[in-house]
Amino acid sequence: MTAMLEVDGLGKRFGGFVALEGISLSVRAGERIGLIGPNGSGKSTLVNCICGTLRNEAGTVRFDGQLLDGATAHQRTRRGLARTFQLPRPFVSLSLADNLRIPLLYTVAARAGGHRSVSEIVQRCGDLLREVGLERKAARLPRELTQVEMRKLELARAMAAEPKLLIADESMAGLTHSEVEEILMLLNRLNEQGVTIILIEHIMRAVMSFSQRLVVLVSGRKIADGDPNVVMRDPEVERAYLGQ
């Protein structure tokens, strides 16, 4: 299979602090990748570099065969690269339905053949909200939501962009057992529809059950990449997680 995402030698510094160094990563179309690492290991920075929120100083990111150098965040989203934020960032003055309307208006409509009528957009917003179980709160504002619902909204907004690759940055933090299952089912369903998914997560149970491949970052470097069960037995990974 062809590579959906190809990160090559990616490096990012904040002043003197090296956040990422020499990260190379290849993700095939349709794959489910788990990305783990201790706090501060550079997971979110990597996501930000891939999605164009931050500019990487070294290395390249290739998405769907095209080099992303210099492409802005919105251009990357339009090409099919969607993400959620670790801390949900809803549009606070817009209703839930309108929150989902934004990617439909600005991303889906910007693609060839993506134009939809107003009623189709309303319909699609409703469908997406139903998929994450928020349909009864369509007219509410984000501030009326619980943390869990906020994460679902975040996910729904990324899904609304109809991505080829979805990067879910800690979508499950703080969720209960059953809620984690719910989100996992949602992600699995998306994956079955052909969406490639990178899951960044601390909840190991979720990561292990979801991922076909596990990538481990420690202090800005990739230390392991492969079958989840093999990776978890890797002594270096054990050392990073459990200490010696």
Next chain:
Amino acid sequence: MRSDLFLIICLIVAGVVFAAAVLLGNDYYFFAGYVVLQYVVLSTAWNILGGYCGYVNFGSAAFFALGAYAAVAVHRFNPLPIPVLVLIGGVVSGIVGFGMGYLTLRLRGAFFAIATLALAVVLQTLVVNWEYVGGSRGAYIVRPEAIAPLGSYIRYLFLIMLLLAVGAITAARLIERSRLGYGFATIRDDELAAEASGVPTLRLKLIATTISGALMGMAGAPLPYYIGFLQPSSAFGLDYAVNSIAMPLIGGTTSWVGPLIGAVLLGSLQQIATVTISSAVNLLIVGFLLVGFVIIAPNGIIGLVHRYIRHQPDKLVGRRHVNIDAPGSTR
């Protein structure tokens, strides 16, 4: 309501306003009304950038004055009809708005506001040193006594400003309900999330600064004919900058209705204060009202109204709920 229907209703209201002013039979009402209408245009224009996008512009006076001085410059070269001057003023201020946006939109919050203030100072200095338009001495514009078929010239100016106000409000409402309006709202709420949802934030902000600047310039173009003698200190007056911020804030910033209500209320109040007390008391009134509103109704009059009809907040004005702390506030 569809936009063409809305425009027709606006024009009918404008017609009634004009007829009423004629029936009152005193040209003073045209002089006073002109100022109020000018503020309707200015605050609506400010609100497109400040209210919809959340970027507070302290340099409204500069865009306004630029429109006025563009009119003076053209008038000295070759007098043209005022509607043409309005268009020229709009183009000049729109270009400057675009330029300002390009230079300053990487700044947020207070830093952006300070940059716009600096722009106003720079432009005023340039105009003071531009002899062709009178420099620091100012420029006289002799306006005709009367114009057919309206009668006195002030009626003509009033009518122009009335139509400009209708145009500005219609444009603001159109933006609010369009794809552009949704994009502006995401910029106000969270630019990172907006980019991640595919919103080209920089381009949208440039559109906002250009439209906002152009409308302010259009409002300024007839000014030389209104006051007859234009000097930098009056065109770049503090009143314009303060009022065009205060009026939307008092009315409410997330809908086109807010600046309209704010401008009509505050503008009329200032006109009444000018004749009954003194013209110097104007800014004092604005100051007190602004402090009062920040404490009692941070979301303006629209916010107050929404609070009283909370169970059906969408019915009265616009589509969106109004709940922002203040434009440009960072979260």
